[in-house]
Amino acid sequence: LRASPQWNNSLLIITYDEHGGFYDNVPPPSNVPPPDNVTAPIFNFDRLGIRVPTLLISPWINKGIVVHNPPKNGSYFEHSSIPATLKKIFDLPSFLTRRDAWAGTFEYLWDNTNSPRTDTPTTLPSVPTTKKRKYRRSQ
Numbered sequence: 001l002r003a004s005p006q007w008n009n010s011l012l013i014i015t016y017d018e019h020g021g022f023y024d025n026v027p028p029p030s031n032v033p034p035p036d037n038v039t040a041p042i043f044n045f046d047r048l049g050i051r052v053p054t055l056l057i058s059p060w061i062n063k064g065i066v067v068h069n070p071p072k073n074g075s076y077f078e079h080s081s082i083p084a085t086l087k088k089i090f091d092l093p094s095f096l097t098r099r100d101a102w103a104g105t106f107e108y109l110w111d112n113t114n115s116p117r118t119d120t121p122t123t124l125p126s127v128p129t130t131k132k133r134k135y136r137r138s139q
Contacts, residue, residue: 001057003123008116012057013082024050029076035097048078059116061109070104077104 001012034045054077070077080100087095088107095101 002120007120008059010058011060011110013054014057015052015054015079015082017052017079019050019052026051032076032078033098033102035080035099048076052079054081056106056109058110059118059120060113061117062113063117063119065109067109071108072104075102075104077106081105 001007001010004010028048028050030047032046032048039045067077070081078099080097080103083096084100084103085105085107086092087100088105
């Protein structure tokens, strides 16, 4: 991607929605708008799940930035933040659901840059080789 002529117009979004049972010290938020009017007797869809790591990679985002909360009070970053961000940057006519209308968006991360960064490498360094070691089997 970095070596592509389209790099200066790119945003790569990587999200990994598999916590693998790891403990999260931050409880999931509640009192969030459900995406639609569908509810169930045991779950009203008015809360979020555990946090999901997401990487945004672009020459338009400042180097080394880590963001935990969106700038809009009363919202959170969550899965619906991706379509909500796309709606804002492409000026789409409407949100998909009430949830993405509420979700925090990422576009402010590149609003502070006047030009794409040029300090991103076009190739990664080679992985150092290691000598093959002989291992003994335990008896």
